[in-house]
Amino acid sequence: MSEMTLCEKVLARASGKDSVTPGEIIEAKPDVAMSHDNTYLVYRSFVDTGATEISDPGSIAVVLDHRAPASTVNAADSQKEIRRIVKEFGIGRFFDVGSGICHQLLVEDGIVQPGMLVIGSDSHSTTYGAVGAIGIGIGAMDMASIWAKGSLWLKVPESIRLEIAGAPRLGVYAKDIALKMVSELGPMGADYCCIEFHGSYFSTPNLSERMTLCNMAAEAGAKCATVPSRFFKNEVTHSDSKSVRACELPDDKAEYGRELSIDAGALEPLVALPSLVSNCAPVSSVEGEPIDQAFLGTCTNGRLDDLMIASSILKGRRISGGVRLIVTPASREIYLSAMKNGIIETLIDAGAVVTNPGCGPCMGAHQGLLADGEVCISSGNRNFRGRMGSSEARIYLASPATVAASAIEGKIADPRSYLR
Amino acid sequence: MICGRGWMFGSDIDTDKIIPGRYLDNYSFEFLAFHAMEGEDHEFASKVREGDIIVAGKNFGIGSSREQAAIALKHAGIRVIIAESFARIFYRNAVNYGLLPIISPNCTTVFKNGEEICVDLDNGRIFSSDDSGREARFFEIPSIVRQIYDAGGLVGLLKLSDENE
Ligand code: SF4
Numbered sequence: 373m374s375e376m377t378l379c380e381k382v383l384a385r386a387s388g389k390d391s392v393t394p395g396e397i398i399e400a401k402p403d404v405a406m407s408h409d410n411t412y413l414v415y416r417s418f419v420d421t422g423a424t425e426i427s428d429p430g431s432i433a434v435v436l437d438h439r440a441p442a443s444t445v446n447a448a449d450s451q452k453e454i455r456r457i458v459k460e461f462g463i464g465r466f467f468d469v470g471s472g473i474c475h476q477l478l479v480e481d482g483i484v485q486p487g488m489l490v491i492g493s494d495s496h497s498t499t500y501g502a503v504g505a506i507g508i509g510i511g512a513m514d515m516a517s518i519w520a521k522g523s524l525w526l527k528v529p530e531s532i533r534l535e536i537a538g539a540p541r542l543g544v545y546a547k548d549i550a551l552k553m554v555s556e557l558g559p560m561g562a563d564y565c566c567i568e569f570h571g572s573y574f575s576t577p578n579l580s581e582r583m584t585l586c587n588m589a590a591e592a593g594a595k596c597a598t599v600p601s602r603f604f605k606n607e608v609t610h611s612d613s614k615s616v617r618a619c620e621l622p623d624d625k626a627e628y629g630r631e632l633s634i635d636a637g638a639l640e641p642l643v644a645l646p647s648l649v650s651n652c653a654p655v656s657s658v659e660g661e662p663i664d665q666a667f668l669g670t671c672t673n674g675r676l677d678d679l680m681i682a683s684s685i686l687k688g689r690r691i692s693g694g695v696r697l698i699v700t701p702a703s704r705e706i707y708l709s710a711m712k713n714g715i716i717e718t719l720i721d722a723g724a725v726v727t728n729p730g731c732g733p734c735m736g737a738h739q740g741l742l743a744d745g746e747v748c749i750s751s752g753n754r755n756f757r758g759r760m761g762s763s764e765a766r767i768y769l770a771s772p773a774t775v776a777a778s779a780i781e782g783k784i785a786d787p788r789s790y791l792r
Numbered sequence: 793m794i795c796g797r798g799w800m801f802g803s804d805i806d807t808d809k810i811i812p813g814r815y816l817d818n819y820s821f822e823f824l825a826f827h828a829m830e831g832e833d834h835e836f837a838s839k840v841r842e843g844d845i846i847v848a849g850k851n852f853g854i855g856s857s858r859e860q861a862a863i864a865l866k867h868a869g870i871r872v873i874i875a876e877s878f879a880r881i882f883y884r885n886a887v888n889y890g891l892l893p894i895i896s897p898n899c900t901t902v903f904k905n906g907e908e909i910c911v912d913l914d915n916g917r918i919f920s921s922d923d924s925g926r927e928a929r930f931f932e933i934p935s936i937v938r939q940i941y942d943a944g945g946l947v948g949l950l951k952l953s954d955e956n957e
Binding site: 397409410416417421422423444495510512513514516520521525559560563564593595648735737741756758759 | 808862947
């Protein structure tokens with residue numbers, strides 16, 4: 373039998389085969405299938421197929437996070453429908469408004485485990501690779517087909533072996549490495565591929581940082597991204613199933629389509645310039661660019677360590693007059709821990725607006741949209757035109773530290789001067 | 793054979809441009825169609841007609857998994873999208889909604905904005921209907937994609953396979 377990458381192993385198991393090869397079309401059964409506010413669309417297509425029962429309700433998870441709480445009557449109506457659907461079909465894993473962002477919750481709750489196949493009707497489903505799973509994003513109708521028959525056709529992707537070596541210097545975070553990765557690969561550099569992470573960077577295990585990296589792999593077009601569990605064995609819950617556990621690690625002689633490396637130790641803080649994520653530059657090249665809003669949150673960088681870094685920079689300081697700082701914790705658990713640690717108090721003291729957990733203004737639905745001509749620096753993952761409101765607004769992406777430093781100065785700022 | 797007017801777009805047309813996030817709380821297909829491509833071309837929805845074709849550069853549909861991007865284009869009248877390349881989730885969504893995505897490495901250099909383009913899948917040709925002989929190369933459409941397209945979309949295919957069981 374040929375040697376397989378982590379992704380190939382997971383897909384072989386999920387499709388009941390001994391082995392799979394890149395390019396092959398398979399019919400795969402996900403261990404977990406997640407949809408969010410678009411569950412209403414899933415349901416509509418599901419009904420159209422004529423199905424009357426969900427094939428495997430135990431594998432389905434539904435999260436209300438994108439417009440939570442409902443921002444319009446339309447959103448309220450569809451969320452009401454979703455609650456009814458969840459009851460009617462006996463969907464066990466339901467996270468209502470206020471729980472947090474889908475990707476955060478599925479990891480935090482231990483639902484996603486190493487070696488699993490997770491399909492999500494959200495493009496950042498790549499995030500699940502942070503616990504050694506394979507997470508693949510699809511649309512709502514594909515999810516309806518999973519509801520109806522329990523499986524989905526997939527093309528087996530080629531794997532890219534991406535080695536991240538070294539330890540980042542002061543002021544450089546997983547987000548900066550992620551931005552570097554996307555700019556090196558380009559917006560389609562990992563199209564249809566699985567990025568398998570390796571390298572000494574992962575020898576200090578940090579789930580949050582791995583989530584940031586796997587999350588942003590989507591911005592290089594990756595179908596999935598994963599970190600083999602040898603780097604964090606004791607840090608996550610492993611599956612009880614032997615066959616799932618057998619897919620946690622790639623084979624030693626697995627074949628990769630490409631091999632790349634990034635020297636984390638050589639990086640400085642980066643920003644993605646408007647309006648493409650791969651458009652990266654050192655923060656020093658845009659220092660002084662005035663901003664109107666700073667946003668700290670999202671499935672990329674809305675976790676406890678992110679809030680902590682920002683609050684350590686903002687402690688005893690105030691954000692610049694005329695600037696809004698919006699903070700959206702990624703989950704209720706994170707929100708609570710940040711409250712207990714005094715982080716929320718520090719942020720509010722500094723002038724931040726702290727919202728409920730969820731997606732916040734990340735995709736321009738509510739809670740802090742941008743006006744014509746405004747500039748925002750965000751800890752999120754996308755800066756496309758119109759992403760956060762007006763298509764005449766401009767969005768920069770950066771680490772939570774850079775976002776916090778910029779909020780203080782009212783213009784894009786290098787976080788390193790606040791860290792010494 | 794499918795013929796329609798071709799509308800040209802550049803590369804990296806993301807789903808925020810095809811249908812901005814603020815409209816996603818509305819599930820009326822007509823409403824979504826009315827805002828199709830709004831982030832790139834405000835006039836698009838009023839210009840586009842039933843049966844029209846989009847011709848675009850690289851990475852069409854990059855970004856969010858929102859299926860409303862495919863829905864908006866479909867209900868605005870678009871039947872075929874010819875692009876140098878597609879973002880993968882958009883590609884799937886388009887096929888699922890009965891749109892035909894065609895990958896053509898030279899489409900943007902062969903065709904002109906607004907002209908009539910014909911797609912003849914059976915004979916493997918995409919050409920300008922003006923007799924000038926201009927043709928675009930394109931990659932073979934994978935059989936699974938052809939199957940879904942021929943069934944009118946994924947729901948159609950699922951219904952078919954139910955009947956055959
Ligand atoms: S936080 Fe932003 S990128 Fe993440 S799931 Fe929500 S809308 Fe998508």
